[in-house]
Amino acid sequence: MQPVAPSLRRKPTVMSLLARFAWLPLCFVLVGCHIDMYDQPKYRPNRPSDFFEDGRSMRPPVENTVAMGSFEADSALFTGRLNGELAVDLPMELTADLLERGQTRYEAFCAPCHGLAGDGNGVIAYRGPLQVPTLHNDRLRTVAIGYYFDVITNGINRMYSYAHRIPPEDRWAVAAYVRALQLSQNVDADTLTAEERALLGGP
Amino acid sequence: MSAQIFSRNANAILLVSIAAIVLLIVGIISALIGLYLSPWYTGVGDAIEQPVPFSHKHHVDQLMIDCRYCHSTVERVAHAGIPSTDTCMSCHSQIWTNSPLLQPVRDSYQTGEPVLWNRVYDLPDFVYFNHSVHVAKGIGCASCHGRIDQQHLTAKAQPLYMGWCLGCHRAPEEHIRPRDEVFNMAYEPQMMPIADRLALVQEYQIPVDGRLTHCYTCHR
Structure with missing residues (x-):
């Protein structure tokens, strides 16, 4: 190759110098890549905290705190009691929707121990050394419906309270569904229509 | 006659070099995309170590305990609840x-x-996902969490990339199911004919006017 004559070589202009080093600012842009927005200094549910001594960002409420609108001491809806006695009536209208809602709650929260039919042979009872009483006896069939609300709210014997998992309205729905379950297991076959008897599969 | 600057095979070398550079660029880009989607990068399928080796397979599949027994706020608030x-x-x-x-x-x-417990799904803090609305609009647990009822140890089933979220927000009828099948892990949305799924989208009042793909739907 022949050397290029000096006169043909172009002198570097300011613009060409700028163009040659245009990639430099890009480095500054890349240095800006970090994850501050991805992990923002704020608390979201269950996030640990190094501010509070117990390491929790979700603060346990001060003891005996009652959230606004979540409790009224003299309301059967929230206590299961009227004038100190277990409520005898549902504090809401009994509808098919309420029973359906009660069924989904019952099957999610109660059936593991009490069984789908309420006879105490749920899968947890089956796996453990646990005797779960049946819901189908005369005492439980005749007890005030507020009793079920009370047991779900406060627990009984070895059953824990389900108050923090089942809101009051849903507890009543479960209580209503328990009544339906009890009826389903204790109905005189003669009172059924022929069609309903056919569904039973018996003679 | 002056000497040739380039030898005769320079044309071939030029063509081959151009092809090689194009292939190289395409290759690098595909490799990066593949890497980005690979479980090695996203952690999909990697069980996260936990203080107790909790098995969803045992509790959900074998004992048939409802999701809501433990994740009891999933129908009410944004967070399903540990x-x-x-x-x-x-x-x-x-x-x-x-x-x-x-x-x-x-x-x-x-x-x-x-x-x-150690977090398995970690959405960026600028994304505001709400469990309750998805459950209420007929999106099943399995749509995002996969067959968690078959997992002994909990692992991510989805990388949760935005494009994946948008896939459903653009075409909810592909992923919708009846509300009473939301907690059924074995249900597949495709079990229902598309016409019925479109009817569900309408019945559940899922906006189809493009609102679901606005930035502010998920980012605030």
């Missing part, structure tokens, strides 16, 4: 009471110190 120690103990005060695997849970119950 169960409190009290929830674990409502069964484990009665069964498996001496299991050494459950020692951290019993310790937590006695001391009030929380069990420190």
Whole structure:
């Protein structure tokens, strides 16, 4: 190759110098890549905290705190009691929707121990050394419906309270569904229509 | 006659070099995309170590416990809820009471110190996902969490990339199911004919006017 004559070589202009080093600012842009927005200094549910001594960002409420609108001491809806006695009536209208809602709650929260039919042979009872009483006896069939609300709210014997998992309205729905379950297991076959008897599969 | 600057095979070399450079660029880009989608990068399928080796397979598939027994706020608020120690103990005060695997849970119950579970799904803090609305609009747990009822140890089923979220927000009819099948892990949205799914989209009042793909739907 022949050397290029000096006169043909172009002198570097300011613009060409700028163009040659245009990639430099890009480095500054890349240095800006970090994850501050991805992990923002704020608390979201269950996030640990190094501010509070117990390491929790979700603060346990001060003891005996009652959230606004979540409790009224003299309301059967929230206590299961009227004038100190277990409520005898549902504090809401009994509808098919309420029973359906009660069924989904019952099957999610109660059936593991009490069984789908309420006879105490749920899968947890089956796996453990646990005797779960049946819901189908005369005492439980005749007890005030507020009793079920009370047991779900406060627990009984070895059953824990389900108050923090089942809101009051849903507890009543479960209580209503328990009544339906009890009826389903204790109905005189003669009172059924022929069609309903056919569904039973018996003679 | 002056000498040739380029030899005769320079044309071929030029063509081959151009082809090689193009292939190289395409290759690098595909490799990066592949890497980005690969479980190696996204962690999909990698079980996260936990203080207690909790098995969804055992509790959901074998014991048939409803998702809501533990994740009880999933229908009401944004966060599905990691169960409190009290929830674990409502069964484990009665069964498996001496299991050494459950020692951290019993310790937590006695001391009030929380069990420190490790996060499996970590959305960026600028995304505001709400469980309750998805459940209410007929999107099943399995749509995002996969067959978690078949997982012994919990792992991500989806990388949760934005494009994947948008796939459903653009075409909810591909993923919708009847509300009473939301917690059914074995249900597949395709079991329902597309016409019925479109009807569900309408019945559940899922906006199809493009609102679901606005930035502010998920980012605030």
